[in-house]
Amino acid sequence: MWLINLLTSSIGKKVIMSLTGLFLCSFLLIHLLGNLQLLSSDGTAFNEYAKFMTTFTPIKIVSYGLYASILLHAVLGIALWSQNKKAKGSNYAVKTSKNTTFAGRNMALLGSIMFVFIVWHMGTFWAAMKFRLEPDTATGMVDLYAEVAGAFSYLWVVVLYVISMVVIALHLHHGFQSAFQTLGLNHKKYTPLIKGLGTGFSVLIAIGFSIIPIWMYIQSIS
Numbered sequence: 677m678w679l680i681n682l683l684t685s686s687i688g689k690k691v692i693m694s695l696t697g698l699f700l701c702s703f704l705l706i707h708l709l710g711n712l713q714l715l716s717s718d719g720t721a722f723n724e725y726a727k728f729m730t731t732f733t734p735i736k737i738v739s740y741g742l743y744a745s746i747l748l749h750a751v752l753g754i755a756l757w758s759q760n761k762k763a764k765g766s767n768y769a770v771k772t773s774k775n776t777t778f779a780g781r782n783m784a785l786l787g788s789i790m791f792v793f794i795v796w797h798m799g800t801f802w803a804a805m806k807f808r809l810e811p812d813t814a815t816g817m818v819d820l821y822a823e824v825a826g827a828f829s830y831l832w833v834v835v836l837y838v839i840s841m842v843v844i845a846l847h848l849h850h851g852f853q854s855a856f857q858t859l860g861l862n863h864k865k866y867t868p869l870i871k872g873l874g875t876g877f878s879v880l881i882a883i884g885f886s887i888i889p890i891w892m893y894i895q896s897i898s
Contacts, residue, residue: 686759689752694855696749701852701877703742708884715891719821726805726820750791757784779850786847793840800827829896834889845882849874 710729713722729735779786801824809818827833852874856862862870 686756689756690858693749693752693756694858696745696752697851697855699745700742700749701848704848704881705877708881711888712884714821714824714888719819719825722821722824723817723819727817730805746791746794750787753784753787777850779846780854783847783850786843789840789843790847793843825892825896828889828892831893834893837889838886841882841886844885845878848878848881852877 710725711722713725716722729739801820804823805818805820809820809823811818828837853862853867853871856870
């Protein structure tokens with residue numbers, strides 16, 4: 677009963693959104709550190725990393741929590757957007773909309789673009805790892821590096837990927853500090869630090885992930 681009340685109340689939705697959002701932030705950082713191995717010359721390090729991430733049992737268990745968090749975050753985001761839209765005619769809604777940033781006013785749109793990107797990303801690379809690519813009989817590894825390199829040899833893919841990273845940065849920049857505020861962890865002494873960390877984190881994620889396709893595209897045409 678308490679879980680149903682939590683999921684149906686406005687504050688409950690926001691708390692779960694904050695917790696799942698912060699969990700996804702931690703995943704993004706770990707995912708970036710692993711993907712930076714794509715910058716290596718032959719791709720062996722990345723293929724070893726991909727094998728570890730898909731065969732190590734604790735990681736596989738956490739991955740199910742990741743998938744659930746993405747879906748829950750998206751569903752609750754849509755529910756909150758719909759709820760706020762219904763209240764749009766109130767004076768409160770008008771006043772708050774004037775005092776928020778572009779990202780704050782368009783979190784639903786940014787989140788929807790991100791969700792489409794995640795579906796494309798998983799359909800392109802995760803599905804290849806799981807279903808399309810055959811593992812090498814000697815090493816047990818699949819050549820996911822070649823799959824990624826092939827995708828990033830197309831300029832339009834690189835451009836769309838980088839644009840998606842900008843969208844993610846905007847979403848993170850607002851969402852990071854909003855999560856702390858929702859959880860009641862904001863304080864006039866620490867809020868500037870939280871905002872600074874949010875800005876730095878969003879920029880780091882966007883630049884870090886964007887470097888990879890840009891570098892691989894340059895390598896493919898050189």
